Amino acid sequence: MSQYAGVANEDSINLSRSERKRVRTRSWKLLAALAGTQKPMLALTLVLVVVSNLARVAFPLLIAWAIDWGLPQVRNGNWAALGITGGAYVLAAITAGSLLGWYILCTARISQAMLLDLRLDVFRHTQRLSLEFHENYTSGRIISRQTSDLETLRELLDQGISELVSAGVFVVFTLISIFVLDWRSGLVVLVTALPIWLLFGWYQKRSELVFRESRVVSARVIGSFVETMTGIRAVKAFRKEKSNDAAYSQIAGEYRDNSIRSINLFGVLQPSLVLIGNLAVAAVLAWGGFRILDGELGVGVLVALLLATNRVFQPVENIAMFYQSLQSATAALEKVSGLLEEAPTVVEPAKPQPLEHAAGAxxxxxxxxxxxxxxxxxxxxxxxxxxxxxxxxxxxxxxxxxxxxxxxxxxxxxxxxxxxxxxxxxxxxxxxxxxxxxxxxxxxxxxxxxxxxxxxxxxxxxxxxxxxxxxxxxxxxxxxxxxxxxxxxxxxxxxxxxxxxxxxxxxxxxxxxxxxxxxxxxxxxxxxxxxxxxxxxxxxxxxxxxxxxxxxxxxxxxxxxxxxxxxxxxxxxxxxxxxxxxxxxxxxxxxxxxxxxxxxxx
Missing domain, CATH: 3.40.50.300 (P-loop containing nucleotide triphosphate hydrolases)
Structure with missing residues (x-):
């Protein structure tokens, strides 16, 4: 078989488990290598996301403090307590907002630097590959790697990863704050992790295949368009407009059907997460209400628990939204990393012999x-x-x-x-x-x-x-x-x-x-x-x-x-x-x- 027989396998939709693992490992190694060039900026963004989310998580805790400590102090004539609790809340808000904005700017710089490196790598590597590769790999698919696939990755890197990291850190810190307020309520919220984990597992298993198919069909759409426009003279000469229209309509229809399948999957995931979140808030409210009547829980703590529980599921819904982008980008990354894995069959000599003046024998x-x-x-x-x-x-x-x-x-x-x-x-x-x-x-x-x-x-x-x-x-x-x-x-x-x-x-x-x-x-x-x-x-x-x-x-x-x-x-x-x-x-x-x-x- 040719060395470039793997090119055809890259467009296979149904891969074996071992092949899926190899492709996924290869893809994430590529992403890690790109991120490795941005270590100082990544360290700064890590500090920013941790501190900004700590400030955001403090809001429910400050509200509980204001209700259970500040209001009694004001009732007793200590108006300074109102200034202390209010000032602390404003300080947390300013800290969270300013650091979050700085974090977003830093992640934008990182993502654009990574995309530039990847775009240049794809171009240079494609030029370096031997003629045998280009005779097996259609120009439409190469264009798809450089345009559609990299654009999908851009959407993920520009917003997706930063949102996922920020949301993940926020969820963890908010769960910790719930346990700090009341460990029993924390266990109630933690129970929802099981159905959420099962739901994400169900979504990943089905969406992985759909999004891999999406990248293949997308490349076919671009390839068909490029082929038609490149050969437009032959199209006109042989009156191929109608047959080309029918062929392109079929491919475009497959792309539409694939998009609908991905939307349908997400249409199950997001509402289910909303339902789980609302049930969790209801459970915390019911459990906390009975404990207030028994005198085991303060009103301010219950308010803070309800706010925190509601807030912990908001980023989970955002994670679900960006998880869809992640799945699509993962499929695109597989194609790009597969292209970069190809090696030239005609290799530059490690120690070339000089040939300054050739006679031509x-x-x-x-x-x-x-x-x-x-x-x-x-x-x-x-x-x-x-x-x-x-x-x-x-x-x-x-x-x-x-x-x-x-x-x-x-x-x-x-x-x-x-x-x-x-x-x-x-x-x-x-x-x-x-x-x-x-x-x-x-x-x-x-x-x-x-x-x-x-x-x-x-x-x-x-x-x-x-x-x-x-x-x-x-x-x-x-x-x-x-x-x-x-x-x-x-x-x-x-x-x-x-x-x-x-x-x-x-x-x-x-x-x-x-x-x-x-x-x-x-x-x-x-x-x-x-x-x-x-x-x-x-x-x-x-x-x-x-x-x-x-x-x-x-x-x-x-x-x-x-x-x-x-x-x-x-x-x-x-x-x-x-x-x-x-x-x-x-x-x-x-x-x-x-x-x-x-x-x-x-």
Missing amino acids: LEFTDAVFGYGDGPVIMEKFDLAIPAGQTIAVVGQTGAGKSTLAKLIARFYDLRSGTLSIDGVPIEQIANNDLRRHVVMVTQEAFLFSGTVAENIALGKPGATIEEIILAARAVGAHEFITALPEGYDTDVNKRGGRVSSGQRQLISFARAFLADPAVLILDEATSSLDIPSERAVQRGLQTLLGNRTALIIAHRLSTVQIADRVLVVHDGKIVEDGSPAELIGSEGRFAALHRAWRESLV
Whole structure:
């Protein structure tokens, strides 16, 4: 199996108990690691939440003191008692309010710092992962990790955790105050912990599955939308609007149904907690009323007990509300931590061998390749490409031509055997050196946001405008670039700056030529060019590739004419190897392809 087979498991809803435990442990370790960078601020918030909640818990105690001690003192003419009890209550209120506000500000700073770290970690890690991962993990799901899942975590960290911690501390301190006032009433309130614990257990068991499903369905919704918008031209061309609408409606309906199930579960949890709290207050009132009649309990103490009992269940209801957010965020955290757990299959060497100046000699020895643990794609072969030689690779679709190019660019590693550049094993070359010496141009010709000049300069950061123009001239791109509204300063993604697919390809050629690599790979890179543009590129290739190793993969045999040597790949094997003239005269596969191409020109 591929290393990234676990990607599919991350979207599984029904996990085994051991797998659930592993995923949950992994998720909370990630959260703990993020919190670990905020230790000083966390220590301050801990002090703030303890002191502020102690002040809040003191309110019922101060009321009991005012009733049972302050009122008799005032009746006896000691009006100072009223000032003492009132002043103590005001002081507690100011302390609780100010420290609670400070606590909220501190937790906001902590949560935003943690979210920034996590967002950057997800972005950097996703970029670092190998091409194999991205070919298994759809772009919609990656976008969901960075948007929907992190937004869910933001809601939890911004408010949820701070509220949960504050509410939990308040409940504990309030229970202690109830026991201080009257331990018998404290036992009455404590009895309610059992049904509350059972209720939360029931909710967690059912909501965990619902919220895990929610993250999966949410990713599907985003993935479906991204796929439709990315392929909008094909949608319009094949009139796919209705079928896409039906498919998206089904996925969106599943998301709605999932949301309704989570709301229904919470609709049982919260009212049940309210009922338990009201029953507890009634029990304390009844029990305390009888004891007042017997003279065992003061009126002020009973009032304080009722206030405290009522207050102890208010945060429990808030905990229930944020527990829902916690469950949703936990499911999101599982997905994000799963993404961060993925490891690159192509690993940077621990002690790379320097390759400052490369000539570009390539050599495969006993090379075997297959994706992950899947079937062998390219059977054992040897291949030597001298420095400066231009190689054309031809063959039917799926024969293994692009795979050969991806191995030289080290998008993948061989399953066995070796590949070396100038005698240095490719897995021992630092990524920076490899990317400087080996440049690949694909048929997608992707342009980044920015100007035409900035896109060309990606091949050589810091290049002057003169160098950029020379590279564009070399591949025949200068004429159309100067015809754009702002020439080389035209933004390729703004109105008036849009370029055709062939022009995009020429810009990507200019980018590659500016990089001046030792090895240049063109993977179907002329497929978007018209005949005049292709001839201009061929002239550029003949001019610029005199001392550079070039690997040209193409269906168009016109491109092969500039090659020194042709490799014919068939079913993962190199079946023919020679100069174009030799292979045309050999009556083999290349000769047949060449005849078919000649006939197509008639």
